[in-house]
Amino acid sequence: MDIRVLAPEDLSAAYDVNLRAFGPTDQARWLRRTRTAVREGRVLGVYDGGRLIASGRFHRFEQWWHGRPVPMGGVAGVVVAPEDRGRGVGRRLARGLLDLMDGLPLTALYPATAPVYRSAGYEHAGAQHFVTVSTEALRTLATGPVKVRRAGPDDAPEIVGLLRRLHAEARDAGPIDRGEDWFRDRLDGEDVFAYLAEDGFLSYGWSADGQGLVVHRCVAGSAETARALWALVGSGSSVARSVYACVAPDDPLFWLLRDRSHEEVKRVSWMLRVLDAPAAVAARGFPGALSAEIPLTITDEVRPGNAGTWRLTVDGGRGALTPAGGEADAVRLSARGLAALYAGVPMSRMRRSGLAEGDASADATLDVAFGGTPYMLDYF
Numbered sequence: 001m002d003i004r005v006l007a008p009e010d011l012s013a014a015y016d017v018n019l020r021a022f023g024p025t026d027q028a029r030w031l032r033r034t035r036t037a038v039r040e041g042r043v044l045g046v047y048d049g050g051r052l053i054a055s056g057r058f059h060r061f062e063q064w065w066h067g068r069p070v071p072m073g074g075v076a077g078v079v080v081a082p083e084d085r086g087r088g089v090g091r092r093l094a095r096g097l098l099d100l101m102d103g104l105p106l107t108a109l110y111p112a113t114a115p116v117y118r119s120a121g122y123e124h125a126g127a128q129h130f131v132t133v134s135t136e137a138l139r140t141l142a143t144g145p146v147k148v149r150r151a152g153p154d155d156a157p158e159i160v161g162l163l164r165r166l167h168a169e170a171r172d173a174g175p176i177d178r179g180e181d182w183f184r185d186r187l188d189g190e191d192v193f194a195y196l197a198e199d200g201f202l203s204y205g206w207s208a209d210g211q212g213l214v215v216h217r218c219v220a221g222s223a224e225t226a227r228a229l230w231a232l233v234g235s236g237s238s239v240a241r242s243v244y245a246c247v248a249p250d251d252p253l254f255w256l257l258r259d260r261s262h263e264e265v266k267r268v269s270w271m272l273r274v275l276d277a278p279a280a281v282a283a284r285g286f287p288g289a290l291s292a293e294i295p296l297t298i299t300d301e302v303r304p305g306n307a308g309t310w311r312l313t314v315d316g317g318r319g320a321l322t323p324a325g326g327e328a329d330a331v332r333l334s335a336r337g338l339a340a341l342y343a344g345v346p347m348s349r350m351r352r353s354g355l356a357e358g359d360a361s362a363d364a365t366l367d368v369a370f371g372g373t374p375y376m377l378d379y380f
Contacts, residue, residue, distance in 0.1 A: 001089070003096040006043040006055055008167060011035065014045065021079035032124065034077075035104055038310040044096050046080075046089055053084040054093050058101055059380055065342075066285030066372060067171035069164070073101035073275070074176065074380045075109035094120040096277065097303060105280035106342075106372035107273045110379060118269055121302050121335030124354070125272035125343035126174045126374030129239040129249050131265050132242055135213065137257055146228035151194040151201070152306065156183040158332025159194075159201055166199070166221050172248075174374030180193065192216070195232060196343065200225035217377050218253070226252050248375050269374060277306040280342065281321040286369055288317040294362040296321075296328035296370075298338055302309045306335065314369050331366070332358035 007015060011034060011254040015027065037043045039056045046054035058076035062069035075097055080089045087262055094116055101107055108125070111117050152160060160180050167175055187203075189193050194203040201337050207214050213236055220226035230253060247253055254260060274280050277298060293336030311324040331342060337355035341347075347363035350356035 001053075002094065003092060004045060004047070005041050005100070005155065005204070006038050006045040006052075008035070008038055008121075010045060011038065013045070014055045015077050017052060017055060017081050018148070020082055029130075031051035042100070042214075043077075044093065044100050046093050048084065052081075054078075054080040054089045056093050056097050056265035057286060058097060058107065059175040060104075061380075063106060064167045064172045064175050064177070065283075066173055066287070067133075067168045068283065070106055070280060070283040071104050072176065073097075073104045073107040075107055076380050078109075078112070090116045092171075093120050098302060101275060103276075105274070105283055107275055107278045108270055110270045114271065117273075120273065120338060121300060121339065122271040122273040122365045123336040123339040124269055125339060126376060127249075127267040127269045128246055128376050128379060129251075129265055129267055130244060130246055131141065131161070131253075131263060132244050132275050133242050133253075133257065135234045135237035135243055137259070138230045139237045140231070141227040141234065141256055142260065143225060143227055146197055146204060146214055146225050148195050148197045148200075148228055148232065151187065151196040151203075152185045153184045155194075155196060155277065156180040156187065156361065159183050159196065162199070162201055163219060166219050172375075173372035174376050175380075176376060176378055178378065193203045195229065197225045198227065201231050202229040202232065206240075211240065212242045213240045214245060215243060215247075217246065219377075220252070223252065223256065227256060230256065246377050248377075268379070272343050272374075274306065274335070274338050274342055275297050275303060277310070277338065278321040281312065281319045284342075286314045286317055286319045287371075289317045290365070290368055292362070292365045292369065294365060295359075297330045297358065298335070298336070299333070300335040302335065306338065312369075319369070327362070329359040331356060331360075331362065341366065341370055343374050344370045348369075 043057040045052050053230050058073040058075050061072045061074045064070040125186050157180050191205045202218045204215040244263050294312045296304050297309045309326050310321045313320045340355050346367050
């Protein structure tokens with residue numbers, strides 16, 4: 001098998017494999033987006049002789065970690081031809097994509113099968129969270145006038161700037177920044193209804209069956225604006241009885257609702273992988289009041305640049321990972337353990353699941369340094 005960047009002449013073969021793996025899709029849209037990715041060298045193909053048997057790509061995103069954006073490669077469209085499954089093709093492709101993303105600090109993905117990606121050093125980090133609420137419960141949330149206007153493709157720069165400000169102020173962990181072009185394209189369709197306030201943004205539409213509403217994103221910097229935006233969705237209560245919404249796990253909506261007694265929340269898990277440990281630590285945010293130095297020993301056979309004993313320094317909201325001599329009293333992490341730590345998994349959980357070993361004296365400090373509940377509002 002040969003792994004190399006996909007060539008433009010292989011687009012038809014790549015579409016065929018994608019069709020057999022994922023089912024029917026909008027071919028024109030798929031080709032338009034894939035051509036761009038191929039032109040930018042973001043698509044990898046696996047060949048058996050001259051036959052394309054698998055492919056995968058990555059998107060260039062920024063991902064918020066404790067209020068700071070970190071460059072991240074979002075892996076997507078990983079497909080293997082049905083007749084070639086079970087030969088280890090997926091594992092080879094996953095590792096090949098790590099090399100293709102060299103230079104980025106982080107990578108994340110939504111796994112179709114976790115074992116394949118765990119073998120490449122990924123670990124579960126966060127999720128998309130979906131909750132169903134009644135439109136009537138939302139309709140009654142508004143308490144005062146908030147200026148809200150419709151938003152369209154030309155508002156993409158303002159929307160992106162606002163979301164960046166709100167994620168930074170909230171010290172969020174996990175949401176991705178898709179940039180202005182994505183929003184411009186997304187808001188160009190007639191099936192998405194978007195609204196802007198001075199400190200909030202809402203996008204929603206009808207469900208596929210036309211019986212309910214689906215909120216893609218509702219982010220606000222104040223309770224008044226959050227109430228106004230959610231009430232706007234709830235104004236459809238005479239037609240739609242329910243709203244299916246993608247929200248943060250601790251979204252203000254849960255505290256704004258008048259009554260909470262029983263909630264069904266659906267989680268769609270995503271995984272994280274640290275590609276460049278020093279760069280990933282330097283780029284993210286940390287609690288401003290924390291000052292600490294902690295030795296870490298990392299093992300990483302796939303990305304040997306991450307391996308070794310390091311000294312983690314956190315001070316003034318910034319972090320650094322610098323090489324250190326061999327220290328007996330160090331927290332020991334695998335690549336998967338490093339991803340889990342970066343995502344804020346508590347050290348007690350990591351130790352009980354075998355993702356962390358060694359000295360435990362700094363566990364509480366590590367929990368404070370990396371603590372958070374990562375989430376995404378986007379699927380890719």
